[in-house]
Amino acid sequence: MPFLLLQVAMLLQDCLIVVPTYNEWPHIVSVLEGLTALCPNVLVIEDGASESALKQYAIRNNINYISLPFNMGAWSAIQTGFKYASARSYRCVVTFDADGQHLSEEIPKLVAYLDHGYDIVIGSCVSRAGLARRICWTILRRLSGLKVDDVTSGFRAYSRRAFERFSQFSHVNLEYQDVGVLLLADRLGLAVGEVCIQMSARLGGKSKIFPGIQSIAKYFLVTLVSVLVKWR
Amino acid sequence: MTGFRITSSLIAAFIFVGIISLIRKGRLHEKYSLGWFLIGWGILVFGTFPKIVDRIASYLGIHYPPILLVYVGLGLLFIQQLYLFICTSQNEVRIKELAQQLAILKKLLEEANGEKKESAVPATRPAGTTSDDASQQLCGAGDEQTIK
Numbered sequence: 001m002p003f004l005l006l007q008v009a010m011l012l013q014d015c016l017i018v019v020p021t022y023n024e025w026p027h028i029v030s031v032l033e034g035l036t037a038l039c040p041n042v043l044v045i046e047d048g049a050s051e052s053a054l055k056q057y058a059i060r061n062n063i064n065y066i067s068l069p070f071n072m073g074a075w076s077a078i079q080t081g082f083k084y085a086s087a088r089s090y091r092c093v094v095t096f097d098a099d100g101q102h103l104s105e106e107i108p109k110l111v112a113y114l115d116h117g118y119d120i121v122i123g124s125c126v127s128r129a130g131l132a133r134r135i136c137w138t139i140l141r142r143l144s145g146l147k148v149d150d151v152t153s154g155f156r157a158y159s160r161r162a163f164e165r166f167s168q169f170s171h172v173n174l175e176y177q178d179v180g181v182l183l184l185a186d187r188l189g190l191a192v193g194e195v196c197i198q199m200s201a202r203l204g205g206k207s208k209i210f211p212g213i214q215s216i217a218k219y220f221l222v223t224l225v226s227v228l229v230k231w232r
Numbered sequence: 233m234t235g236f237r238i239t240s241s242l243i244a245a246f247i248f249v250g251i252i253s254l255i256r257k258g259r260l261h262e263k264y265s266l267g268w269f270l271i272g273w274g275i276l277v278f279g280t281f282p283k284i285v286d287r288i289a290s291y292l293g294i295h296y297p298p299i300l301l302v303y304v305g306l307g308l309l310f311i312q313q314l315y316l317f318i319c320t321s322q323n324e325v326r327i328k329e330l331a332q333q334l335a336i337l338k339k340l341l342e343e344a345n346g347e348k349k350e351s352a353v354p355a356t357r358p359a360g361t362t363s364d365d366a367s368q369q370l371c372g373a374g375d376e377q378t379i380k
Contacts, residue, residue, distance in 0.1 A: 066339045069331050080332045087336060 008108045012039045014091040015111055015157075018081030020074050021098035022047040025054050032063060034104040035096065043084060044098075047077040074154070075177040082163040093158045095177075099202045102155045106197040110157035118193035119162040120185055124150030125199040136220055140179055144227040146186065148194055152178045155197065162190050179223045183230050237282060244279025248272040271308070 017039045021028055028044075035042050043064040046054060048071030058065035066080060078095050085093045092114055096102050106123055113121040126149050129137065137151055144151075154177060158166070165188050166181070174180040185192055251272035255265045278285055278301065289297035 064339070066335050068335050072328050072331065076328050076332065080335055083332060084336050084339065087340065 008038070009040075011108050011111050012041075014089075015039065015041065015094060015107075016081065016085045016088070016090040016092070017042045017094050017096050017107065018045060018078055018085075019043065019096050019098050020045045020047055020077035020081070021054070022071065022074075022077075023049050024098040027100060028054065028098045029057065031096075031098055031100050032057070032061070036061060036063060038104045039107065041090070043081055045077040045080055047071055047074070073175065073177075075174045075181065078177055079166060082158070082167045086160075086164050086167050091160055093163045095154055095156050095158070097154050101199050101202050103198055103200060106155070107157075109195055109197060110155070113193055113195050114157050114159050116193070117191060119159045119190035120182075120192045121157040122148060122150060122153050122192065122194045123155035123157075123197040123199075124148070124153050124194045125197055126150055128199050132216075136216075140220075140223060140227055143224070144179065144183060144230070146179070146182050146192075148182060148192060150194070151182060154178065155199070165190070175222055176219060180226050183226065187230070237280070240282060241276075241280040244276045247279075248276040 017035055019028075019031070019035070019042065021044060024031075032042065032044070041064070043066065044054065044058055046065070046067040048068055055065055055067065057063075064084075066084065068077060068080060081095070082093060092111060094107055094110060096104075096107070102123070110121045110123050129150075133152075137149075140146075140151055141148070162185065166184070174184070182192060251260075251268050254260045255269065260268055285301055286297045289295075289300045292300070294300050
């Protein structure tokens with residue numbers, strides 16, 4: 001058992017866990033506690049709302065903290081993490097939701113898979129999807145030709161090659177962090193893999209991207225357009 | 233007919249003078265000034281000599297000449313609107329890029345200050361990189377603007 005822990009620690013030593021957050025206080029605390037117990041390098045990116053409580057917490061617990069001057073959306077926040085990781089020469093980046101849906105003990109699984117020649121490894125949990133989400137996924141998958149089961153999972157590991165390419169200037173204007181990013185990865189010739197993982201229920205109630213039927217419809221249509229125009 | 237011509241040429245002259253004064257005051261950026269200057273001249277010429285429109289319409293086989301102006305106007309507005317959307321998207325990318333760089337530089341600065349205050353190295357950084365290295369790499373990050 002200690003040997004296993006040592007292995008995990010070695011694996012995560014030069015790996016940055018990026019946690020984009022927007023109004024997630026106070027339930028982000030339990031998420032960060034779980035993360036810091038396992039990973040030495042955690043970066044919280046506050047997307048717009050300046051929650052001084054979170055900043056104080058991050059300083060007290062020696063967690064990296066970046067605050068963006070205004071709300072830019074999850075992808076831009078993640079991209080800030082990529083840029084920081086490039087500047088600090090990390091080997092890989094794992095994106096992790098602040099709402100408690102992702103489990104920190106699954107991180108080593110994702111990171112270990114990067115060593116099998118993948119640039120992006122998606123932590124996929126197909127069982128969490130309801131009927132509507134399954135239908136959306138199927139349509140987007142069919143149209144885009146992406147060979148990924150869980151296209152909307154935000155739990156992903158990125159290799160250095162991947163996050164350095166995604167840090168580039170022209171890739172910033174994606175509205176959502178999921179299908180658009182995978183299409184871009186496809187265009188850039190990055191290898192995408194998928195690992196089956198467990199997820200738990202959200203702590204903060206509703207999803208930020210999908211608080212209601214209107215935003216789901218908007219998400220679906222925007223993504224559909226980007227899938228259609230990039231269709232080969 | 234003359235009354236109409238006076239009205240249209242007055243409106244045209246008013247618009248033309250407005251555009252010229254905007255360019256003179258520098259309220260319109262230099263790169264847009266040529267386009268607006270030409271549009272101003274067009275409005276002035278067509279406003280003062282409306283017969284030209286009739287002539288062109290008859291060459292083009294348009295039976296109702298005023299519709300020609302409506303079409304051209306709508307076309308120009310459409311192109312302009314598209315151009316403005318492109319500019320807005322481009323500006324959004326630039327502003328976000330700047331905001332990201334600012335946030336990261338702030339973080340790197342805090343780290344550098346922390347390093348100065350206490351000689352202990354923060355546990356959160358892989359060995360072999362300093363704050364100076366990091367900010368140099370960051371400054372180079374935005375150079376490539378297109379997907380290769």
